[in-house]
Amino acid sequence: MKRWIQHFHHLARLNWVMVWLLLCCSLILLFPSTLMGGAVSRWTEIYGGWLGVGMLVALSYFASQGLLIGWEWLCDAWSERRQHDQMEQTLSFLDFNEKAVLREFVLQRKSVINLPITEPAVKNLMDAGILTYAYGRPHREKEDENQIRALMIALPARPLLTYKVLGLSRGKMSDEQVEQIMNARPKFAQKGLSR
Structure with missing residues (x-):
């Protein structure tokens, strides 16, 4: 987990860009069009596809980071379990x-x-x-x-x-x-x- 904290620290700027991309795209797409002015709603209609792509890119980025953290956690748990089993086996057959x-x-x-x-x-x-x-x-x-x-x-x-x-x-x-x-x-x- 420490490695991932360092990893996120090195990618702090990219993480902030992705957070802002996700927030901006999702707020614009999910905001009711009746409350927006005419120019903003037309702009949303024109660039709605690109806003959706931006939201998907940001979501997939965070999903991939979450999957990588989960995978590393599973690998660490499996490694610790294997080491524990090896220790138990060694201790049961000490010379x-x-x-x-x-x-x-x-x-x-x-x-x-x-x-x-x-x-x-x-x-x-x-x-x-x-x-x-x-x-x-x-x-x-x-x-x-x-x-x-x-x-x-x-x-x-x-x-x-x-x-x-x-x-x-x-x-x-x-x-x-x-x-x-x-x-x-x-x-x-x-x-x-x-x-």
């Missing part, structure tokens, strides 16, 4: 490493953590739309070998992440369970990454 990466957000109690984007588990989660760049996509990739970036869980994925999906217990965990989870942490998370 051990991907669960460990997502558990790091819970273990570190942070909404943004530094992760290497070249790591396969992190890359898979980013490709599925579950993880995203925290501060926007970097303009230029650094040449370092790990390519450590600040990542966060994408907003659409947050409601889908449950304790069950992450392999955590909702209640108090035993010392053995805590130790097992801590041992399952990815090596890159245990090292303490810097940005």
Whole structure:
């Protein structure tokens, strides 16, 4: 929708011309001829066809803009639905490493953590739309070998992440369970990454 607001802003003059064309043509054509003077009614009779064409052009312009906005809205809704379905499918088939990466957000109690984007588990989660760049996509990739970036869980994925999906217990965990989870942490998370 933002794109269409910008689109209409760029076409502001054309939009105003079409609004005036529509208003003028429709008012002249729909105004009762008995209330108009002789010269105006004769002028309306002579140019009535052109006024009708002007009104149709303006109406078709606004109808086409409305159809394009509706089409883009449908495409966006379909794309969001497809992405949501892909996220649900990915979350239902997470492997051990991907669960460990997502558990790091819970273990570190942070909404943004530094992760290497070249790591396969992190890359898979980013490709599925579950993880995203925290501060926007970097303009230029650094040449370092790990390519450590600040990542966060994408907003659409947050409601889908449950304790069950992450392999955590909702209640108090035993010392053995805590130790097992801590041992399952990815090596890159245990090292303490810097940005």
